[in-house]
Amino acid sequence: MVAGSPSLPALPPSERIGGFITHLRHNGFPVGPAETMDALALLNLVHWPQVHDTRLAFKSMLCADKANWEKFDELFDAYWFGRGVKTLVLQDEAQRSRRRDTAKRPDLWDSILPPGVLPARGKLADDATGDADGQTTQNIRASTRDVLARTDLRHIVSPDDVAAVEETAEKLAKAMRDRLSRRRKPSTKGREIDIRRTIRRNLSKGGDPFFLVRRKRPERPVNLIVLLDVSGSMQQYSRLFLAFLRGLLGPWLKTDAFLFHTRLVRITDALRDRDYGRAMDRMTLVAEGFGGGTRIGHCLQVFNEQYAKECLNTRSAVIVMSDGYDTDDPMSVAKQLARLKKRARRLIWLNPLAGWDNYEPVARGMAEALPHIDLFRAANSLESLAALEPELARL
Amino acid sequence: MALSLAMTLGRSLLLEGEAGVGKTEIAKVLAKVENTDLIRLQCYEGLDANAAIYEWNYQRQLLAIKVREQAEMSPDEVETHIFSEPFLLRRPLLEAISQDKAPVLLIDEIDRADEEFEAFLLEVLSDFQVSVPELGTISARTVPHVILTSNSTRELSDALRRRCLYSYVDYPDPEKELRIVKTHMPAIDDTLVRQIVGFVQSLRKEELEKTPGIAESLDWATALTGLAVGSLTDHPDVICASLVCLLKTEADLKSVTPEVTARLIGKVA
Known part of the structure; x- marks a missing residue:
């Protein structure tokens, strides 16, 4: 699509303006027919001899934020004067990424789940223990609970231990469930007296405060969004983190969960399934390409563009679980995080690698x-997960 | 430009930009130019309708009820009386729409208010009427010139953005800043202003946590005149000490060492 073709002047103004609005919309401006009408009305209302004035007028009318503001001049010139034409880069990019996805789409789900979970759910316990035994040569397996708490999550494999992780996660979720609001609502047990309502109620008593109406701070559920990295480098942790996620996604919390690797997938519904095996099955279906490369920046961008508006509000906490190893441009991670930060109340990054001795965030993305x-916290053992609780409760 | 358009179309204007670039000042100046009142609503988290639109004056109502008890009025009369305009405390929004001459309504730092308030504000701004259950709907006598400012600490809702004209206020270019400082401080020495503006402009290009705004340049200019500094090249130690006017965090103060200051001064001198 090429905008600003030389034939433009032949068209009536209304169509040219319409075309301009479409041109803006293709480039990510939140404009529609209403703006076309406004713009036309504006042209009828005032006459500016200078292009500069018209440009400024349209600019303040059609831009909705800083990003629009900075892009506008270029787009204006491109459409009306045919300079530096560029449009629809987005589509190409999407196609390119799709190609890349199919190129490296390994079936690594099995290496993340205990073998046996997928094919035969009933055998989960046996197989998982067998798996653990197989690994004992490399990893010292934790036996007591105390030791378990400090063990790196890579080494936790038995179903009991997985259950312990889920339990910790549940406790965490409870701790951060409520955040107090400053606005009051009426309540029989409230601490403060609501003068406005008290007087209203006691008008029939001649204004003497006969009944007292009280009010209190309402409790508001915290909104929690978790983005979990399931790429190859995170393989050993992903399974336990999934268990952790399941614990967080209690029915009482407003939570959303996403997996990402080269693409971003929403797994809230799949994860809420009560049957562990079935939940994992469903996730396999939604998350093809598990364990491949990572494109953190791209996935965050998709989140920002598609989901952020509906998921996030000022009471949201976003938790990203990733090691920060990225095949994308590291600058884009920072850019997208900055965008995310604007919409969310808190941004928490859990990095399993940070729990290792001598860890420095050297991965450039990180x-x-x-x-x-x-x-920024470590999340490589149950203990480190539990240490998060006071932080999140303070939200 | 955006401002004149907002006036012509009678739409609200949303100003965004860093702190200290003069967003609030625009509203103040507009009020002065239009020779009208400036009504300011400072937003904060937990701001609710009672604080923004109206509230009944409870104490006065109680008192009135007590007095009327002796006077033997019928309950109906009492009620109509205590819910009449004299008992209404006007908060900024109601105040703004009940003026005879259209005032400038400045809704400052809208991003600090919570989303409920933002949604509620949308309603007021589109219809310019307020309904008080006991009195009925109060429509605007004149439509105020509404200016909203935001420091973008939080993303505003798209609905609000669509209803407003938008303008991003950036740090001014040297020429403009020069004029601003001179307007505020007519007595200041010409070379000193030039140096101050040049210095602040290049300071903004440094990596700082909190970039100094126009308000900071003005503060600094005042401070330097107060300290009787004739030129930035004169008293390096005084200049360094006075940098507290421009740099507002510890890290920034540490990063701008005397050497950096000397380098920046060297550029403008």
Whole structure:
């Protein structure tokens, strides 16, 4: 699609304006027919001799945020003067990424789940233990609960241990469930007296405060969004994190969960399934390409563009679980995080690698991301997960 | 430009930009130019309708009821009396729509208010009427010039953005800043202004946590005149000490060392 073709002047003004609005819309402006009408009305209302004035007028009318503001001049010139034409880069990019996805789409689900979970659900316990035994040569397996708490999650494999992880997650979820609001609502047990309502209620008593109406701070559920990295480098952790997610997604919390690797997939519904095996099955279906490469920046961008508006509000906490190893441009991670930060109340990054001794956030994506993160924590053992609780409760 | 358009079309204007670029000042100046009142509603988290539109004056109502008890009025009369205009405390929004001459309504830092308030504000801004259950609907006598400002600490709803004209206020270019400082401080020495503006402009290009705005340049200019500094090249230690006017965080103060200051001064001198 090429805008600003030389034939334009032949068209009546209304169509040219309509075309301009469409041109803007293709480039990500939130404009529609209403704006076309406004723009036309504006042209009828005032006459500016200078292009510069018209440009400024349209600019303040059609831009909705800073990004629009900065892009507008270029698009204006492109449409009306045919300079530096560029449009619809988005589509190409989407196609390119789709190609890349199909190129490396390994079936690595099995390496993330205990073998046996998928084919035969009944055998979950036996198989998982067998798996653990097989690994004992490399990893020292934890036996007591105390040790378990400090064990790196990579080494936790038995179903009991998985259950313990889920339990910790549940506790966490409870701790952060409510955040107090400053606005009051009437309540019989409230601490403060609501003068306005008291007087209204006691008008029939001649204004003497006969009944007292009280009010209190309402409790509001915290809105929690979790983005879990399930790429190859996170393989050993992904399964336990999924268990952790399941714990967080209690029925009382407003929570949304997403998996990402080269693409972003919403798994809230799949994860809410009560049957563990079936939940994992469903997730396999939605998350093809598990364990492949990672495109954190791209996935965050998809989240920002598609889901952020509906998922996030000022009471939202976003938790990203990832090691920060990225095949994308590291700068884009920082950029997208900054965008995300604007919509969310808190941004928490849990990095399993941070729990290792001598860890430095050297992965470039990670280094670029750090300034935008409210809380950067290790998450490689149950203990480190539990240590999050007070932080999240303070939200 | 956006401002004149907002006036012509009678639409609200949303100004966004860094802190200290003069968003609030625009409203103040507009009020002065239009020779009308400026009504300011400062938003904060937890701001609700009672604080923004109206509230009944309860104490006065109680008192009135007590007095009327002796006077033997019928209950109906009492009620009509205590829910009449004299007992209504006007908060900024109601105040703004009940003026005889259209005022400038400045809704400052809208991003600080919570989303409920934003939604509620949409309603007021589109119809310019307020309904008080006991009195009925109060329509606007004149439509105020509405200016909203935001520091973008939080993304505003798209609905609000669509209803407003938008303008992003950036730091001014050197020429403009020069004029601003001179307007505010007519007595200041010409070379000093030039140096101050040049210095602040290049300071903005440094990596700082909090970039100094116009308000900071003005503060600094005042401070330097107060300290009787004739030129930035004169007293390096005084200049360094006075940088507290421009740099507002510890990290920034540390990063702008005397060497950096000397380098920046060298550029403008």
